[in-house]
Amino acid sequence: MSAIQTFNLPIGGMTCASCAGRVERALRQLPEVSTASVNLASEQARIEAPADSLTKLLDTIKAAGYDVPSERVELVIKSMTCASCVGRIERALAKQPGVLEVSVNLATERAQLKVTQGTDSSSLVRAVTQAGYTATLVTEQADQHSSAENSLRRERVLLIIALVLAAPLVLPMLLMPLGVHWMIPAWAQFVIATPVQFILGARFYRAAWKALRAGAGNMDQLVAIGTSAGYGLSVYQWYVTPAGQAPHLYFEASAVIIALIMLGKYMESRAKRQTTSAIRALQALRPEQALRLKNGEEQLVALSELVLGDQVVVKPGERFPVDGKVIEGQSHADEALISGESVPQAKQPGDSITAGAINGEGRLLVETTALGAETVLAKIIRLVEDAQAAKAPIQKLVDKVSQVFVPAVLGIALITLIGWLIAGVGLQIALLNAVAVLVIACPCALGLATPTAIMAGTGVAARHGILIKDAEALEVAHKVKIVAFDKTGTLTAGTPQVAYLQAIDGDTENLLQLAGSLQRGSEHPLAKAVLDACAQQGIEPPQITSSHALSGRGIAGEMGERSLALGNRRMLEEHDLSPADLANKAEALEAEGRTLSWLIEQKPQPRVLGLFAFGDTLKPGAKEAVSRLQALDIETHLISGDNRGSVDKVARELAIDSTHANVLPADKAAIINDLKRHGVVAMVGDGINDAPALASADVGIVMGGGTDVAMHAAGITLMRGDPRLVAAALDISDRTFNKIRQNLFWAFAYNMVGIPLAALGYLNPMVAGAAMALSSVSVVANALLLKRWKP
Template sequence: MSSPTVSTFTLPIRGMTCASCAARVERALRKVEGVSQVRVNLATEQAHLEAPANSLEQLRASVSQAGYEVPSSSVQLAISGMTCASCAGRIERVLNKQAGVLSARVNLATEQASVQVLSGTDPLGLLQAIQRAGFSAQVASAVDAGEQRAAHELRAQRWRVLLALALSVPLMLPMLLMPFGVHWMLPAWLQFALATPVQLFFAAGFYRAAWQALRSGAGNMDQLVVLGTSAAYGLSLYQWATATDGMPHLYFEASAMIISLILLGKYLESRAKRQTTSAIRALQALRPDGALRVQDGVEQWVSLAALHLGDLIVVKPGARFAVDGLVNEGHSHADEALISGESLPQAKQPGDRVTAGAINGEGRLVVQTTALGAETVLARIIRLVEDAQAAKAPIEKLVDKVSQVFVPCVLLAALLTLGLWLWLGAGVETALLNAVAVLVIACPCALGLATPTAIMAGTGVAARHGILIKDAQALELAHRVTLVAFDKTGTLTSGTPRLIHQHALDGDTAQLLQQAAALQRGSEHPLAKAVLDACAERQLMVPPISASQALVGLGISGTLEGRELALGNRRLLEQHGLSQGSLAGQASAWQAEGRTLSWLLELKPQARVLGLLAFGATLKSGAKAAVAALNQRGISSHLISGDNPGSVKAVAEALGIRVAHAEVLPEEKAALISQLKQQDVVAMVGDGINDAPALAAADVGIAMGSGTDVAMQAAGITLMRGDPRLVADALEISRRTYGKIRQNLFWAFAYNLIGIPLAAAGLLNPMLAGAAMALSSVSVVSNALLLKTWRPQPRD
């Protein structure tokens, strides 16, 4: 039994502060099986060791368990020359074998590799490994450069297709004229002259890729094309050279048309693939090149790189916001449709947040910068969408396994076809043409493109409507969700309390509000803001008050027009020996609804109750419609909250949620989700830090974009607007996307399972096989692009 390959590792280590830390790391590394010659250098913060080549993840885990970190970074590589899923798989295997590589994912549709490496790993080694495998690669640079390169390659593809077709179509003319009784044939020398440039020049890329794959001991689509067309071209040369009299049977038109049709298919496929990434390009186009900075009253246009946090930026009407920030001066509206999916412009005034990429409306604004570059909301959205589009769905593992054995199986089928036809007594010519048809019709491209194109189209259209799908696994699982668990505050209800009910014993509710607002003026308490907002809505004047005093744990008191008033909780009422009187029944009813009560009292000259105020969080406008939409899809809803049972029950009944869990502590939420997962596929919807464990525990975590960064990082899906109706939309786009993946895979497999036997039976000539092969890839991508027509359910 051979011993495992040993490699030399240099691990960067973070968190060591002294010699004992280095010794602890060394002990941790020695516990990994097969490790030898460990040396930890505290000064350079590195560990040098020898270990089995496949033990890098174990080494990282061991260091992590010891309380230290092996830092890593992500490298994006743009790759040229991939033609099918087996190419992407080969590059992935090559990258995963390189020193310092933790993981590598290659996306055939985007022609990019996302490589997670140890910090300090030189990308040059990765590029050289890819080049040795027969492909060209470069570190993905600026977006504009990548776009220019892609556009240039597409134009070059178009010219190759046009020239190849110009040479091939004349070869087809005799066949096209034959049904009309015209029996005419190009001279053999002219057929040779037209077909040879196509075979040797326009197919040169196929030959190069086939040779490189052969050198690497792998199979790909190019080998099938090269073998098939070379066989037809070679047979034609042989027939021409050995002909003694008359016009020999030549197949130059077959080899030339196969190549031209495949080139045409690849061109159409490239155009379609660019459309699947249109969402990313639309988001990237939102980023301005610079901003109008104001310093000491002077406005100056500067690049984004010259900006700093805290800088003041002038945004003129119609211009895009270049940074995330807070409005410092001015009033306007902002169109955030492409960022949050919110169709209506949002009002902006001093203190409001603005987002880079949004369009300013009618007013001039001065914005104080709070986030720049990669830290802006727009940049984070782009990263999330790019990561999701580059990710592999679990179902794609099946395709990877199939692609590794696909080409060898097709070659074997072609050999069997050749042998069987010869054994049946057919001529060499017939046997060879049928074998060529088998080689040409086989299409691993369709298999390789089936899943990533659907994911790219689905995540792209979702992002346009304010739904950010962070990873492919969440996308694949979301369509199976049978239960949605909602957090209450901030998810289904507004996070800030509002005045819901008020009752004045003398019947004058306006005076009751004015007196309560006078006491609350200047207070930062959320209930105080609710009272003042209620006065503002009714356009009531708030009278001045004197001798205002906070009553710790009870409320607040003050003097208004010679009367001492107080506003507070039930303990304040009891402290002054006052009873609830005729308000007792009303208070009990409002408490059953989960409302917070405040009593307005007159303390002097006469101690008495003046009225009662009830506060509570209001339901979000789309909350009831969100639950109803889930019910229509057969998905049950649960409400999980740390609030009191009365409040939780009231919200659940108002929304039509049958199961509610009250007084659930943050650490208990994750356990409850795990319990629900035993019978259902669970999606958790939340927005706060306390929801993060539950979001991570759920099959699918859905974070409200109005919530905390912690919640969004723990979730697989983020809703950019605080609209709970987007939950049903997220599950629907997941269902549609997964449906497209299944359709694509079905047709890709069915195409090969039907096409290869037909070709082997002699029922398809090589040209039709070539056309069918080109059509299969284009149809798979075009089917995925139908997702771009998806729209959320219309809002009432």
């Protein structure tokens, strides 16, 4: 059993002394708990229990009907070099009181923690420091972009110095095949190699010592031991070789190994920065100032000075600084980097705009509706950052391997040394082969394989309007075999349109004109559909003398001497009118689930003038979206609360495999659970009434429509209401997971092949050092190929 620890847990939901007593009794019933006391005033429980019993304590409090409030903490961690570092930091943080979950990402150099409310952040920073690394809270990072640039610049300068110093040491080896036999004096080799070993290579010694002090192993220990052995052997050979004889020195091996590893680290750092380019591109969209209109005067102010309701002027070519609503002017907005929509969207009074979009040709006056962290852009950035920081389930295997990797390599190197000594080859050869084993072993590639692929995949997806919430959704999505669609707002436009019209006398243009006159000024959805149809055909409805609503039936109005009415069948029955020749067509349209309206003349002669059928129209690309999925051998289902006729009609038009009609929102989840027995299921909805079904599916995909990216019930949010992005989301998931598998294969294969070759004497230390540097860079470069992906 682990050591006893005192937990101070906040308890949420307590209202009286009996609540505190109930929690206390529940905790004391646990055999692991030594003491437990609950204070109602401070809303805290003080518990003494084994350090590894936190999960059980939380479950007990939850079972008693209360909760432990939690919060998120993010740390920036420096000095990590490999997967072993990640594991050590995670274990150090997990031991801290109040830490519920922890995930450390080598590629982003971030630690994401879920902690109980009120946990001391400074204790988390101290835990990382004691493990041998440096940590700062993200909120303390004044300018992370500038800091990263400065770090990369310093790394480049040190690399150039290392390469310049190592070049003369390796030059004689390069000239030898050309017949030039020349050797730098031993003292000169010593003078050149020493600063490389102990000044430029000091980073490896520092990191190795910190890891050793923390009782763990990492890549730096392998490099420090290997290069020190080569350097020490050279000094020893120089000392014991009689004067006048050329000693066998290996200064060049140690110096070149350090220079090559520094080169690999620099290339790796540059490549890792490219994996975060999507985040930087999104962050660059936020202007720092806005032109506020106050009391008729334009004032240039910082964004922090704006408040909700402020009016902001956005000139042509400028970025929108806030989310808002257009109150004056007309223009177009380029939202390509936010929603992936390549065509600029028309904007006029009443339309919403998104911070970060580029204003087109017109001056707009915008009323602020969201600022700072509440803007759509900020939510997108937060969602992408969370996805890139999260760990894929497959990473668990890597974490287990990394825990034993460095000790295993040290053991193999020792066996190599002893084995070659027994074979009688002498200390020099035995030591060089052991050094080669130490140098070629690379846990870096293992640590970078998964996070770099996830960062590149989620980043390129975000640029095309596909926001992936977490790594688990990314990993599961590539296994999807069944896609279930909601109908309204997902595959269809979600607003009624005139689907069919027929005039008794055959003059449909006149029929539409008369109906448009009746509907002028009405806000009813069917009225809007009639007026939209008029606009599409270039018809200008004339003014009517007067109009009035017919409760539960429709609308009536006068046009000169004529009295007209537009309404449902009830209105026909009241006027004792028959649909006549339109009866059969009306019956067929009703069977398809269409909504019918009849235009009649009341005066001077009561008669039916024509029929209108309203229906939801398919979204552009809906048919292509379904056919793409079926081409991938994915089964498609349509789940809707609409009547059987309208659901079947949409299914026939799109060639969907199976339909479920008249389904209540609460029952959609049951259908999804039933489908899950036949394979991995993705549910696609508009996020309004589909939350239970989205949460029940293996992967929830929500149509954000570019307005709301905080649909937490879904693993994937599509910023545009384009159903074709469903297949694209599954495609980028598949490609990203393939990259993860490729990276892990090469990382494991590299070590499986390289270490035995080094142990058997087939690789000299310099070649091993180059191969080690190349392995990490190749893994990151392979992941970066995802940046070329397009839907």
